[in-house]
Amino acid sequence: MSLRKLVQRSLSLDALRNMVPDIEALALYSMKSWGHGHVINTYREMKRFSFEVGILSNFGYIEPRLKDELKKNYWIVDTGYNSFPSSIPGTQYKKALLARKRIGKILSEIICERREKKLVGRDLLSCLLNWKGEKGEILSDDQIADNIIGVLFAAQDTTASVMTWIVKYLHNEPKLLESVKAEQKAIEKSNEGNLPLSWNQTRNMPITYKVVLESLRMASIISFPFREAVADVEYKGFLIPKGWKAMPLFRNIHHNPEFFPEPKKFNPSRFEVAPKPNTFMPFGSGVHSCPGNELAKLEILIMIHHLVTKFRWEVVGSQCGIQYDPFPLPLNGFQARYWKESTS
Numbered sequence: 030m031s032l033r034k035l036v037q038r039s040l041s042l043d044a045l046r047n048m049v050p051d052i053e054a055l056a057l058y059s060m061k062s063w064g065h066g067h068v069i070n071t072y073r074e075m076k077r078f079s080f081e082v083g084i085l086s087n088f089g090y091i092e093p094r095l096k097d098e099l100k101k102n103y104w105i106v107d108t109g110y111n112s113f114p115s116s117i118p119g120t121q122y123k124k125a126l127l128a129r130k131r132i133g134k135i136l137s138e139i140i141c142e143r144r145e146k147k148l149v150g151r152d153l154l155s156c157l158l159n160w161k162g163e164k165g166e167i168l169s170d171d172q173i174a175d176n177i178i179g180v181l182f183a184a185q186d187t188t189a190s191v192m193t194w195i196v197k198y199l200h201n202e203p204k205l206l207e208s209v210k211a212e213q214k215a216i217e218k219s220n221e222g223n224l225p226l227s228w229n230q231t232r233n234m235p236i237t238y239k240v241v242l243e244s245l246r247m248a249s250i251i252s253f254p255f256r257e258a259v260a261d262v263e264y265k266g267f268l269i270p271k272g273w274k275a276m277p278l279f280r281n282i283h284h285n286p287e288f289f290p291e292p293k294k295f296n297p298s299r300f301e302v303a304p305k306p307n308t309f310m311p312f313g314s315g316v317h318s319c320p321g322n323e324l325a326k327l328e329i330l331i332m333i334h335h336l337v338t339k340f341r342w343e344v345v346g347s348q349c350g351i352q353y354d355p356f357p358l359p360l361n362g363f364q365a366r367y368w369k370e371s372t373s
């Protein structure tokens with residue numbers, strides 16, 4: 030089985046079904062400190078949540094001590110990976126390189142324990158540990174660590190920036206927020222306010238789901254993927270010679286009025302009709318399309334459920350502007366004050 034298939038399997042609908050209670054617990058835990066009216070950087074909070082979900086899907090359970098170590102070092106890598114590459118001690122880049130080495134050691138410890146105790150699960154690490162190539166070859170600890178870090182990286186900032194945009198879009202559209210709230214309150218009520226969300230409930234949130242799709246379109250946080258023509262390609266009378274780099278601009282396609290009328294308008298109801306093939310590709314397309322798309326949507330829906338049923342929020346400072354981190358984000362990570370719904 031190819032490595033990609035392995036990642037796909039660990040993130041399949043079947044695997045995700047069992048993760049709903051754990052993701053919900055992580056969402057509630059992440060929102061624990063909200064609601065006191067102090068200013069919160071929404072993006073930073075969403076990053077904490079998406080990181081926790083990433084850890085869950087990669088490892089299932091890991092010892093709190095190792096998780097804390099992993100978290101601490103991952104944040105150092107996160108701060109430094111995009112900084113000026115310098116090996117001078119004390120620079121962000123150098124610190125990130127050292128943290129990456131420490132992550133390798135932490136992962137080796139986790140891998141060693143799993144191998145010794147013969148622990149098996151459906152998480153990505155278990156799948157990687159059990160992987161056998163066509164000739165019976167297995168993955169080295171380094172290869173496993175690279176894959177784990179790659180998936181953690183692909184999972185965190187992407188999902189966190191989409192969630193931040195959603196909070197902003199809902200804030201800008203009070204009527205829409207009311208409809209989403211009504212949908213989610215009805216679910217909460219049917220659970221008598223304290224039962225956990227079920228898988229079926231997460232698959233039956235039509236208004237909220239359309240908000241997620243429209244946010245993915247509007248924000249188009251991955252503007253384009255990198256591709257290379259593997260053969261000469263003729264496209265609309267132009268020749269793209271074999272070996273040339275090509276960048277399909279998803280953002281332009283998602284904002285083309287021919288496919289999405291009034292593209293600058295946030296209008297989830299446009300998704301009542303399925304978009305034409307190859308006009309809506311927030312998770313890419315083809316052999317390298319995102320294997321984490323269902324997990325991303327699931328955690329976003331769970332986050333929205335608790336956000337709108339438990340909190341109200343007010344933006345702090347300017348609402349306009351975008352920053353790149355490297356994905357597009359509302360300026361300053363959407364700073365807002367959050368209050369518990371029941372309190373004034």
Ligand code: HEM
Pocket residue numbers: 033036040083086179180183184185187188191250251254255310311312313314315316317318319320321322324325326
């Ligand atoms: C809203 C959140 C997310 C968005 C918008 C997103 C989008 C994308 C896009 C556009 C690609 C590139 C596809 C291409 O090159 O054609 C991609 C690749 C990838 N994504 Fe995501 N992603 C998200 C969340 C996740 C999550 C939660 C995971 C894992 C848990 C994940 C794992 C991956 C991996 C492993 C790849 C590389 C696939 C390959 O090269 O074969 N992503 N993602």
